[in-house]
Amino acid sequence: MIWTSEAYCCxxxxxxxxxxxxxxxxxxxxxxxxxxxxxxxxxxxxxxENSLNKLCMTLSSNSKATTIQALLEERLQNQRRNGxxxxxxxxxxxxxxxxxxxxxxxxxxxxxxxxxxxxxHHGMFDRCSFGWKAT
Amino acid sequence: MINPAMNIVFPxxxxxxxxxxxxxxxMRSIMIVTPPIKLVARGLLQxxxxxxxxxxxDYFVRLMDYCKTVLxxxxxxxxxxxSVRSIIEAMNRLSVNEKGAEAExxxxxxxxxxxxxxxxxxxTKEHLNxxxxxxxxxxxxxxxxxxxxxxxxxxxxxxxxxxAKAAVIVVGGSLEGKTTVIRESAKRSESTVYMVNHGCYxxxxxxxxxxxxxxxxxxxxxxxxxxxxxxxxxxxxTVNDQFGLLQSCMAINCANPSxxxxxxxxxxxxxxxxxxxxxxxxxxxxxxxxxLLIDSQLNEKLTSIVPIEILxxxxxxxxxxxxxxxxxxxQFSLVLKMTExxxxxxxxxxxxxxxxxNSIKLAEKDLKESRKIVDKLVAWAVTWSLGCFVFPxxxxxxxxxxxxxxxxxxxxxxxxxxxTLTSSLEWAAW
Numbered sequence: 001m002i003w004t005s006e007a008y009c010c011x012x013x014x015x016x017x018x019x020x021x022x023x024x025x026x027x028x029x030x031x032x033x034x035x036x037x038x039x040x041x042x043x044x045x046x047x048x049e050n051s052l053n054k055l056c057m058t059l060s061s062n063s064k065a066t067t068i069q070a071l072l073e074e075r076l077q078n079q080r081r082n083g084x085x086x087x088x089x090x091x092x093x094x095x096x097x098x099x100x101x102x103x104x105x106x107x108x109x110x111x112x113x114x115x116x117x118x119x120x121h122h123g124m125f126d127r128c129s130f131g132w133k134a135t
Numbered sequence: 136m137i138n139p140a141m142n143i144v145f146p147x148x149x150x151x152x153x154x155x156x157x158x159x160x161x162m163r164s165i166m167i168v169t170p171p172i173k174l175v176a177r178g179l180l181q182x183x184x185x186x187x188x189x190x191x192x193d194y195f196v197r198l199m200d201y202c203k204t205v206l207x208x209x210x211x212x213x214x215x216x217x218s219v220r221s222i223i224e225a226m227n228r229l230s231v232n233e234k235g236a237e238a239e240x241x242x243x244x245x246x247x248x249x250x251x252x253x254x255x256x257x258x259t260k261e262h263l264n265x266x267x268x269x270x271x272x273x274x275x276x277x278x279x280x281x282x283x284x285x286x287x288x289x290x291x292x293x294x295x296x297x298x299a300k301a302a303v304i305v306v307g308g309s310l311e312g313k314t315t316v317i318r319e320s321a322k323r324s325e326s327t328v329y330m331v332n333h334g335c336y337x338x339x340x341x342x343x344x345x346x347x348x349x350x351x352x353x354x355x356x357x358x359x360x361x362x363x364x365x366x367x368x369x370x371x372x373t374v375n376d377q378f379g380l381l382q383s384c385m386a387i388n389c390a391n392p393s394x395x396x397x398x399x400x401x402x403x404x405x406x407x408x409x410x411x412x413x414x415x416x417x418x419x420x421x422x423x424x425x426x427l428l429i430d431s432q433l434n435e436k437l438t439s440i441v442p443i444e445i446l447x448x449x450x451x452x453x454x455x456x457x458x459x460x461x462x463x464x465x466q467f468s469l470v471l472k473m474t475e476x477x478x479x480x481x482x483x484x485x486x487x488x489x490x491x492x493n494s495i496k497l498a499e500k501d502l503k504e505s506r507k508i509v510d511k512l513v514a515w516a517v518t519w520s521l522g523c524f525v526f527p528x529x530x531x532x533x534x535x536x537x538x539x540x541x542x543x544x545x546x547x548x549x550x551x552x553x554x555t556l557t558s559s560l561e562w563a564a565w
Contacts, residue, residue, distance in 0.1 A: 005553070005565040012555075012565075013519075016488040027470065065335040113334030113368065120314075121330045121367070127340065130351045132329065 001036055014041045018096065023119050025102070038098060045096075053093050058100040065110035069124055072097070076135065086134050087123075172199050176219055183227045187239050194243055194270055195219060201266055202251070206259070222246045240271050286316070286422050293320040296415040297363070297395050302382070304370070304398040304406070307419035310428070310476040313399050316419050317365060326393070327362045329355050334368040342380055352381070361393035370398060370406045378410050425479045426454045432483035440490050441497050448509045453482060456513050456540050460521060466536070467521075467529040481520035486512060493558045508560055514541050518551040 001007070010026075014037065017024045028034045046052045055075050057068070075095055076087040089095040099115070118124060123134040176195040180188045199219065225246035226239075244267055251263065293316055296303045307313045314330075321328045331351060333341060343350030355364050366374065374381075381396060403411070429450045437446060460466070461475050473481075489495065489512075497508065514537065525533045534550060547554045547562035554562045 009555070009565040012492065013485075013488070016492050017484075020484075020488065020491070022484060110335045110337075113332050117330075117332035117335055117367075121332070125331070125336065125340075125351050130340070130349060130354045 001033070001040060007033060007037055011037055011041050014038060015045065018042075018045060035100060042096060042098060049094075051093050053089055053095045054098065055095060056098045056100065059102055059111060061108055063108055063111040065114040066127060068111055068114050069127065072118070072124075084134070088135065172196055172219055176223065179220065179223045183223065185226075185239055191239060191243060195222075197270055198222075198247065198267075201263075205262065205266075206251070218250065222250045225250050244271060286312070286319075289316050289417070289419055289422055290320045290323065293317065293417050294324050296417050297324070297397070300413075300415045302378075302396045302398070302414040304400065304403070304411075304414050304416045305419060306400055306403055306416060308401055308474065310423060310474065310480065311419050311421075312423040313419045314367075316417075316422075317363070317397060317399065321363045325361065326395070327359060329359065329362055329364050330367050331355070331364065332368050333366045333373060338373070338377070342377070356394055359394065363395045363397055365397045365399050367399045370400045370403065370410070372405075374398065375405070375407045375410055378413070382413075423476060425457055425475055426450070428476055428479050429454050429457075429483060432480060433486070436483065436487035437490060440495070442502065444502060445497055445505050445509060448505055449486075449512060452509050452513045453479075453516065456517055457482065457521075459540055460517065460533075460536055467525045467533050469521075470524045470526060473524065478521050482516040485519045486516045489515065489556060493556065495556075495558050495560065510541050511556060511560055511562075514546060514551055515554075515556055522552055 014024060014026070018041070026034050026038060042052075042054060046054060053075060055071065057071055073087070075089065077090055078085050079088050079091070080086075081088075102112075114124065118135065123132055125131065126133055173192055173196050177188055177192045180191055185191060202218070222243075223246075226242045247263075247267055289312075293303070293305065297320070305313050305317060318328055331341075336351060339350070341351050343353050352364065355362070398414070403416070433446055433450050433453075437449075441449070457475065457479055461478065518537065522530070522533050522537070537551070538546065549564075553564055555565055557563045
């Protein structure tokens with residue numbers, strides 16, 4: 001990968017936002033190197049800190065909310081915090097989710113809605129017991 | 136032969152059904168016409184024991200005419216008999232011991248404000264204010280309907296609306312503060328809020344396989360005492376079609392009538408009249424301004440790093456700069472459809488990022504040069520939150536506008552977009 005000044009400044013912003021735990025959306029035309037830059041930043045960060053767990057998924061029009069929820073739940077554990085059960089990454093670890101191809105037109109709506117719920121309300125309803133699980 | 140003991144009664148307000156000739160042809164139709172407002176209003180007023188019946192009935196007839204001609208552009212208003220009833224009921228609720236001509240007139244004004252006025256934008260509110268003032272003959276005295284929307288007034292309004300009806304729709308754009316208003320109102324009325332994003336669950340997961348059995352909503356209705364269940368997401372086909380089921384779900388599972396249903400949405404464009412007539416509507420708009428957002432975000436993120444004087448100047452300049460750049464609409468064509476509030480939030484996020492990454496710390500001694508520092512920081516933050524989303528063809532326009540806001544000597548040669556700020560707050564190329 002050739003590090004131009006644009007790529008460098010983008011990666012600085014991406015790295016900073018990941019460290020601040022801010023949700024990020026990366027936009028650009030095809031071939032501008034979105035995925036490459038993100039991947040190299042994630043690789044750099046995971047070498048720097050061992051505590052980073054990665055989860056990469058690619059969305060398409062066939063993506064289902066249930067599949068995304070199952071993928072997320074696979075990486076999370078039930079922990080007790082302040083007397084309440086919270087699902088979270090293993091102790092001492094951070095989970096970084098990279099979603100490729102979040103093209104808003106072709107993706108199915110429930111798949112995007114589950115991501116919105118996770119970002120704005122920090123949790124999901126269990127698909128079997130129907131109870132709320134805070135993340 | 137048709138069994139005469141079995142009758143099908145099909146109440147319907149949907150005109151499209153008449154086009155299904157085969158179905159309509161099988162039935163004998165009866166049309167219920169709208170009864171005269173005057174009679175209904177007079178009857179209701181008499182029933183509630185008001186004295187100035189003729190006068191008030193006259194007000195109602197004129198008010199309904201006004202609503203039909205002026206306010207019917209608002210899709211959320213259904214100015215039919217239901218609104219007459221709502222206003223008279225509100226008058227009755229308000230009148231505890233007050234009777235007599237003057238008291239009844241002011242009751243009428245207050246009821247109009249509560250039922251119609253609260254959800255209008257400021258310009259139309261003024262218009263309605265003038266109309267009611269002329270109608271009641273108190274034009275020129277203190278404005279009756281005018282009320283500025285503040286966070287507190289919206290919270291109070293939501294609490295009132297929720298206590299009046301079991302289902303309420305909260306409308307407003309993103310970052311306008313809908314969720315904050317809902318959470319604060321629930322806190323004040325000692326209720327718990329459950330947020331459900333109905334878009335990501337199937338109908339069987341939401342309502343259970345058969346009506347009222349296990350599902351997200353039946354369990355919430357059943358188990359939670361005094362709770363507000365908020366359906367967060369667009370009001371589309373699911374909500375419109377399933378509202379009857381939602382109500383029955385509440386009725387079946389609610390041993391406690393304190394469970395309330397709220398909808399949080401950004402638009403009412405797809406809501407059907409039948410849904411709107413059964414719910415109260417609270418509009419949350421314009422209570423979260425750029426200044427408030429920037430103040431709260433900067434205070435949250437930078438209080439420990441930046442002296443309070445510089446922080447104040449920073450938030451003031453940031454707000455004015457953004458307003459100057461964003462006020463002429465469509466001045467620059469943006470890659471994203473970003474609202475003003477979203478741009479302001481990105482600005483604050485960028486600033487905290489800059490401070491953290493370059494480990495910048497401002498001390499009291501920097502106060503002398505505060506103007507210079509603030510200029511640089513704001514120019515950088517604005518460029519990296521708004522300028523980087525401007526299409527290349529309008530970028531020169533953006534730079535010219537930026538030069539107008541800030542002094543030319545503060546900006547680096549070659550444009551801010553190619554520069555960052557170092558830990559000593561000097562411009563440096565990326």
